[in-house]
Amino acid sequence: VKTYVSVTALAMKSFVDTAVSTPVTEIGLGKNTDVWDYFSEAVANKDCSTAFKHQLTDFHQYCTGPAMEAFEKVKDYVDLTPICKLGEESKIAEEGDAAVQTRIDLLTTRLQNVQSWMDPFKGTSMTLAQEQEKIQAGEPEGLRQITGVYQHTNFYKGYLKEWKCSRGS
Numbered sequence: 001v002k003t004y005v006s007v008t009a010l011a012m013k014s015f016v017d018t019a020v021s022t023p024v025t026e027i028g029l030g031k032n033t034d035v036w037d038y039f040s041e042a043v044a045n046k047d048c049s050t051a052f053k054h055q056l057t058d059f060h061q062y063c064t065g066p067a068m069e070a071f072e073k074v075k076d077y078v079d080l081t082p083i084c085k086l087g088e089e090s091k092i093a094e095e096g097d098a099a100v101q102t103r104i105d106l107l108t109t110r111l112q113n114v115q116s117w118m119d120p121f122k123g124t125s126m127t128l129a130q131e132q133e134k135i136q137a138g139e140p141e142g143l144r145q146i147t148g149v150y151q152h153t154n155f156y157k158g159y160l161k162e163w164k165c166s167r168g169s
Helices: 002-026 047-074 089-116 128-136 154-158
Strands: none
Touching: 047 089
16 A cells, blocks of 8 residues: 555656646746846846836926927817826836836745745755655655645545654644
């Protein structure tokens, strides 16, 4: 029976590897990938921010100059001046940088969370060496590598974890 438990545990790990780990790796997010190699921790200093600010300056200057002059000419018929009430240019630029940096920070945190699931011992304090000790002590192979994903399933809680050397822990 222990052999079947081992084979089943290894098949469960293979299921996770195929359905989760492989696709994550195929999109380029390996467990050793540093996500900060792809994102900026200070986006306000990047060329993309500078380009945005140049465009914002052009827009702001147009609205406060030529557009307002044209709007004044037709103000007796229709008041278009609210179209160019933009707010302070520097505040818009700061808010833009902050919004993009917040998005980067959220994405990198989420990517790192996804990346953490590449560790078969996620959610446990188990190491490969400790797992090998448990296997030598009689535990079915693969049992410790499925805990993070399956620990809340009835099959794991009611059956598989009873195969642990430390009975249920």
